[in-house]
Amino acid sequence: MELAYFNGWVGSLEEARVSVNDRGYNFGDGVYEVVRAYNGVMFALEEHLARLALSAAAVEIDLPWAPARLKNIIVETLGESGIKDALIYIQVTRGTAPRGHVPEEEMRPNLLVTVRNMPDIPPSLYSEGVKAITMPEFRWQMCSVKSISLQASVLAKRRAERAGAAEAFFVLPDGTVTEGASSNIFIVGDGALITHPADNRVLAGVIRHFVLKVAGTLGVKAMEEPFNISDLMKAEEVFITGTVAEIVPVVNVDGKIIGGGRPGPLTARIHKGFASLHK
Template sequence: MGRLAYVNGRYVPHAQAMVHVEDRGYQFADGVYEVVPVIDGVLIDEEPHLDRLEYSLNELMIAWPVTRPVLKLILRELMARNGLARGIIYLQVTRGVAPRDHKFPAQAKSALVITTKRLAPPSEAVLRNGVAISSQPDIRWTRRDIKSLSLLPNVLAKQAAFEAKAFEAWLVDAQGAVTEGSSTNAWIVKGGEVVTYPKNNDILGGITRLSLLELAGRTGVKLVERSFTLAEALAADEAFITSSSAFVLPVTSIDGKKVGEGRPGPVTLQLRQIYLDNVARQIEAARRAGER
């Protein structure tokens, strides 16, 4: 059996997965999404991801399409049917199908689409050499804390980074501060401090970011949530990015200029290992609970 998707109550072949032409996600980007990593068949940081989904739905006044326990069953069923051991599971919830009108429809039912994707871990070359960053202006709306489908500015930034032969774009606001990446959170290490932008409406609160803040705090690493400029990043000892798909990746150049010594630094590598150890504990806990 080929790859399947879940669409509004049905498991269907991925190539035949479709939504109505008047789904508000298609016409207005009126919806939210989540991406949950899967390692060894286990959903990593599942509860925080579902908490963020709930937050995004509440902020946009979109009803849950199914209850949270039912959603968790659907996620596991789709993973099992697709034989997903390592990769991501993508969830999208829209306000539903209704005749095109900007105001909320009175009767629409929330629509749910879920897909899976296999992903290999970052290559040894990436971990050994780090990745390049291209800075881009931050032109997004002011509610970046909502994991909304409205991602066109992020798409443009990622494309610009690709054309600059960079792995990721760091978005710089009108005051010169680096807010976050187009699909990652941004961090620097300077003078023994690990710095990342504070959680507010200016950034999406990454789940890996949240987990790393909690984990690193227990190790005695000094964490500071504040804004930092592009110039500070270029003068930093180390830099790195976090995301649900890559966890912690070292940044070794920004706009063609070396960060630190131009290779992954010890603090970054330590934090990556701390997070990987956390993933291993979640997998072991799932194994003991009989989920694997």
């Protein structure tokens, strides 16, 4: 059964209620994580919770729960749901108070955890790859924070969908490609992996982290360094990473065919190596 936990209350998603004075609702004033469970076991929960703590600290939200307590809440909610292949959403907002930009000092954060069935992912996503578009970067300067304020990503995803693409890649004025609207980007050049450094321009994705580790175990050279749009367009392979779909090949960017228009061999090797981590 799909469940919601909210500040100690547990029930169905349909019954869950959040106050209209919640600062997440009024200001997008909060942070979140999404964790995937495989056969009842959450993958990289510790890494996700560590990043949640970093995001909260960056936006000056003091988490009142000890890490062990927070973990137990999530584990117990997943267990109570009975769902084996699940998506677990964890959200912390600054709290509830009458609307005002300056938050009250003694406000207690709100914790929401939802457990949903993992959506079906078509096999063609991996066997055929997806299309992407590029667009100018227009987000804030703290992309390393996993903020619930996702208006820019929503707009980028809408534009990608209208263009028949699955993802939008953000490009800085100097031509540097940073990340996707909901993914990290890897390109392959001369047999090496390249992804943008984990600075304020990108979210340091958990799957991104494990892809870099897998590359090391496979003896594949991996570099965290900036690359530009010309590097992207002439790449041998391109793939994106994220918690839900894991590793997805990109075969077309702005109408330009990448790697012959088919998923590449290194992408397949990396995905196979990653899959072995959660089996």
